[in-house]
Amino acid sequence: MTTLTTLAAEVRANRIVAGVRIPHPVSDPTVAPDKEIDVRIAVARRALDVLTLAVEGPTVFAVDLAKAR
Amino acid sequence: MRDVVSPNETAQRTSQGPPVRVVHYLNQFFGGIGGEQHADHPVEVRAGAIGPGRALEREWDGAATVVATVIAGDNYVSTFASEAEVAIRSALEAHRPDVLIAGPAFNAGRYGMGCVTACRAATSLGISSVTAMFPTNPALAMLESRGLIVLPTVETALGMPTAAKALARLALKLGRGEAVGTAAEEGFLPRGMRRDVWHEQTGADRAIAMLKRKIAGQTYRSELPIEIFDSVPPAPPLARLAGVRIALVTTGGIVPRGNPDRLREYNSVTWRPYSIAGLNDLTGDAWEPIHGGYDSTWAREDPDRIVPVDALRLLERAGEFGALDDRLYVMVGVGTSVGNARRFGEEIALDLQKRGVQGVILTAT
C-alpha cells in the first residue's frame, strides 16, 4: 500500500493498492476525526480484497474513498 | 540505447610467456552439433577451438589458444541451470584456463542464459570470464548476470566479426591478469558495480556537453545505466478470506516509543518484529515514527495512519478475515539499499511462513 504506485510497479510489486498521501498512506487526516477510521476501514478492506484477486504482474488498485467519507 | 563500442586495438602476440589458455563456451548451434532440434544437448567438452573459437584464435595470432570448447544445448542450460553450472565447473577445473569466453550470444535469450551460467561457473572458481550479447538480451535482466563482464553486440550473428574482435581483445587482457579499466574505457556493459571518481570537468559541464552531443545526434555515453528490476511471479490469490491469517509489514518506521532497538531513521540495516497482540490500535503514546524521509506530523498523532491496526482489528472482529497476526514487521524504507531490502524480504517471508501467515499487507510512505 503506497502512494508511489509507479515506483512500486517499477520494483515489481505485484499487488499495489494506491495510498492516500505519502505521509499517511492508509488514512486521511483531513476528514472529520470521527470519520477518519472509516477511511482506514475502506483502505484495509480493499487491501484484503486485493489479496483474493489474481494478477499477472504489477497491478495498481484504487480505493474508492467516496464510499468511506 | 546503448552504443556498440568496439575498440580499435587488435589482440597482440605476446612477446614473452606461453599463450593465454582459454576455455570457450558455445551453444549447440555454434558448437557445430546442430540446430534447434539439438537444444536439449547436455554439457559436452571438446578439445580445441570450434567455430567462432577459431575466429578468436585468428585474432590472437598465437597470443592465446582455446584449449577446450564447452558446448551445451540452449534448452538444457536454461532448464537445468544448476546442473549445467556444475558440469561447466568440472570442465573448468579439468582444464584450468586463464579465462573463460562465453558466446557471443547476440539476442538469443536461452543462449544468453547459458553464457551467464558459464561465467558464473568460472567466477566460482576464481577464473576470469567475459561474454558478449545484445544489451537487451533477456539474460541480462536476471539477477544472476550482475557483476559479469558483458561486451555489447548487435542483435544477430552478422555481428560475429566485430564481437570476436572485442572478445579476443578483452579476454586476452583478463587472461594475462592485466588491470581492467572502467566499463566505458573497456567497452563492456555496466554490470552493477560502480566506483567513485573525480572527473576532469564539473557535473554541469559534463551535462551540457552530453546534451550538445545528444541534440546533434552524436553518440554519447550515459554515466548511469537504467536498472531493470526482475519480475517476481505473483503469489496465487487467496481463495477466501475466512480463516486466513494476515500480517502487517511496514517500511514507515513505526516503532515502540523510545525506539528501543535503535533503528536508523534511514538506510536500514535491520528490521524488527513488534508485538501487537491484544492491541486494538496504535497510539501516539506507545508508538512513534522514526522514519527520516517523510513529514511524520500525522503519524506521530496516530500511527494507525501508517499501519492501520485499528481498521484491521475491526474487520477481524467482524469476521471479514481470519486473524491478524501478533507480529508487526517494521523497518525504515528511505535510503535503504536494494540488497538489504531483498534480504529483509527473504527473512521476513520465512518468518511469516513459520507463523502460518497467508497474506501480507505492506504499507509504505
Next chain:
Amino acid sequence: MAAARGRLERRVFDVSDVSFGPRIRLAGGLLELDRAAIADLVLLDDRLTRCEVQLVSPGDDARIVHICDTAEPQWRVGGGTFPGWTSPIRTVGDGVAHRLRGAGVTVCCELPWRKTGGIQTPRENIAEMRGPLAALNPLSHLRNIVLEVAVRDDLSDEECDRAVHVAELRVAEHVAREATRDHEPDSVEVFELGSADPTLPRVVYICQITSQGPYAATFYYGGYLDRLMPTIVHPNEILDGALVDGNIAGPWIRTPTIVHQNNPVITGLYRDHGRELYFAGMVLLRGHYYGMDDKYRVAQQASKLAGWLGADGAVLTWENAGNGIMECLYTLQECERLGIKTVFLTWEHGGALGDDTPLQFYVPEADAIVSTGSMDEPVVLPKVERAVGGDTVRLNPQLGGERHPAVGPIELSWRLELYGGAGHVGETRYGRVDV
C-alpha cells in the same frame, strides 16, 4: 517568443584573504571586517540571542558545524538584494550587483530538535576544510565569515528558519556593500540573453527545488514554492538571489544559496550561448508532492513550458532525495515525448561498495544521465584542531540525538551530514562510473 529581458551586470571583487579590522574594507584582495559591528547588525533581530563572528580559511585545520546556510556577499546597487528577505519582493536579475568572489557568509546555529525524526529536523550540517572530502562542500575553497548564532527559545521552527537566514543574508549584503561601494571591480561579468543565431539549438534549464516545510524547502523570493505552479524564470533571477536554501534537514542533498548564486548550469549555458547553443530560458518547479496526481501535473506543466520556450534540449536538475526524483523524471519523460532531448543530472545511492541499485526510480527515456556521485560510503571525519559553529555535533535524531565532540573524530554511517555534497547542480567534479 518573447525576448528574455534582463541584463545583469555583476561587478566582481576578488577576495584572497580575510581578517578582522577596525572597519569593513577590501583592498588588494584582503577583506577586513569589523567583528563587533557585524555581530551588532545580526543582533538587531531580537529573534537571535547571540552572535560570534569567526573566520575560517581554506586548508585550515578546522571544520564548520551546525551550518544553516551560506551566501556569497552580494549587493544590488540599485537596491533589492535578496528579495523577500532583506528587501521587498521584487523581480531581480536586471541591473548592477557587486559580488565578493572567494568569500562566503555562513550562519551556524544549533537549532532545536523538537521531534525524534521526520523530514523537518534541522540535522547536523558539517563542512570539512581539508582532506579528500573537502572539495565536496562549497566552503573549503572560500574565505568563510562564520556567524555563530543562537535563537530564542520561544520561536517556532518556521521562525528559527527565517531568523538564521535573515542574519546570514543581512551580513552578506552589508559586507558586500561596505567593502565595495565606490570601488572599481577586478572584473565584470554580464549576463544577458541577447539575440543570437536562431539556428543554434535551443536549450532550456529545468530546475527542480524541494518544498517540504520548515528546514526542508528552498525559498523562492523568500517564500515556499508549495502550490505555485511550475513557472518560467529568467536565469538571472537565480544568479541574483531569488533562491535561498532552507534545506537544513538534508545536508548532503541540498543546494546552498551560494551555489544558486553561481549555478554552474546557468553560467555554463551562458558561456555557450550564441556560440554552440541558444540558452532559451529556465523553468522552475518543486518536487516532493505527496500525491501522484500533483507529480503528474507539474511534470506536464514544466515540460509544456519548456516546449513553449522552444526547447530542442533541456538539462534537468532536482534536489533533496527520495520521491522528488519522480517529478523530475516524469518531466524528463514528457520532454522526450515532446521531442525535447534531455540530460538528467543527479546524485546516486548505489551502496558503499557501488554494487547496489543507484537510483530509486527510473524512466526508460532517461538515457543521458550525469552522475555527481554517491552518498553511501561510511566515513570517519578526522580529528581537527578547531571546530567552528559549535562544540558538539548531534547525530541520530531518531535516538533523541547523540552528541559527539565537533573536533572529532566523527563516525558517519553514510555522508548525509556533509554539507552540499550531492552537487545537485553539477558544481563538483565528483561522480561514479561503472567498473
